[in-house]
Amino acid sequence: QKRTRWLVCVDAAKLCATDRLDLGKYDPDFVSLSLYKIFGYPTGLGALVVKTASGSLLRKTYFGGGTVEASVSDGLFVQTRKDLSEKFEDGTVSFLSICAARHGFALLERVGGMENVRRHVNALGGYLYARIQGLRHHNGKPACVVYGYPPALLDEGEEALMTRVVQQGTNGSVVSFNVMDAEGRWVGYSAVERMATLFGIQVRTGCFCNPGACQKYLHLSEEAIKKNLSEGHVCWDQNDLMHGQPTGSVRVSLGYMTTKDEVDTFVDFLRAHFVQRQTATNQPRQPSTSTSTPATAFNPSPASTP
Structure with missing residues (x-):
């Protein structure tokens, strides 16, 4: 055979x-x-x-x-170069x-090579995950849902969680999540991105050219995706919530130049503008169930404005 x-x-x-x-x-x-x-x-x-x-x-x-040894103009004959890189590097x-x-x-x-880079971003990724996972509203409900991490890690305290995640190597250089309000309703990822931009923080939102993971973690069926398309949602638009459900998420990417202080700054940003306290003036307006929540719906306190 x-x-x-x-x-x-x-x-x-x-x-x-x-x-x-x-x-x-x-x-x-x-x-x-x-x-x-x-x-x-x-x-x-x-x-x-x-x-x-x-x-x-x-x-x-x-x-x-630059990729051939000889060719003719009135026929199909061509002899490419022998060296592989020279053969494929056109022009x-x-x-x-x-x-x-x-x-x-x-x-x-x-900076010590890729092994040092790996250890650095692995530690920062675990730290960021643990801190985001620890954000809670005044009523104890989680402010963020983080995707791609083992469910068994979610019930541990922040310090123990960070240690476990780093030791097990289950985290990487990116953390993807969505925000929820104190009533358990989703906050659109576009609203988070717009607010972050106001404070000089760059994040990416959507499905990140990864439809498989997007469907898996957001529980989007083929029928739901087709229905959202028929109702006007396409990649790269601002329709972050369709029928009350997210169509993508927020992604934070960490690199070898990212610092712990920058991670803390981002978590503090989330706490200041998306974690609801009992003081009414600090609570964001509830997002729509079918369209993006405008960034102006979140009113930062005067002390935290840029």
């Missing part, structure tokens, strides 16, 4: 941003990565790492300047961006 060879391509763009890539562990044929995600600059520069034995299996359907490469990348690698060396 003839055996079929399976090829493995690993998308390591996010992994390489905060962890060491071990090619010996899974032995993939191809690995794609983004230098932009590792350094934050330059944009648009990435790489495809190809196992030598698998390179001959790649077939181009076109060719551009002029982004040489200025490539020159800039060496400074990014040098910076990583100065």
Whole structure:
């Protein structure tokens, strides 16, 4: 019986941003990565790492300047270059961006390499998760629902929770969550993003180009997604709540330059503007069940305005 060879391509763009890539562990044929995600600059520069034995299996359907040894203009004959990278790098490469990348690698060396980066963001991720999970309204109800963490960790105190999460390595460099009011109703993620922007805090909202996780954690069925589309909700719009249910979430991303003070600042921001106290002047207006809550519905106290 003839055996079929399976090829493995690993998308390591996010992994390489905060962890060491071990090619010996899974032995993939191809690995794609983004230098932009590792350094934050330059944009648009990435790489495809190809196992030598698998390179001959790649077939181009076109060719551009600098990738051929010979070609004819009145026929289909073309002889591509032998070197794999030269064969696939059509036209002029982004040489200025490539020159800039060496400074990014040098910076990583100065901070101790990817192992130090991994430990740093892992610790910050666990700390952020524990602090967000600990936010409570005046009536004891949670102010945030965090996605992607083991349910068994949710009942522990903040300090014990942070220790467990870091030790078990269950967290990563991102924390995704949604906000709820004291009555258990969802607060739209767009409202959180707009308020954060006013205070110089950048977060990402929506489904983050990850429809699978979005459906899983938000319990969105195929029928619900189609219904929301028919009623006007599309990716990148401001319809963060449809029929009282979130269509996405808020994501905080941590990197090697993120500090504990910045994490504390973000948690303090959530507490000041989305955790309801018994004082009526500090309570946000209840969000609509079908449209986004305007950022102006949340009234920060004078002492906390920028």
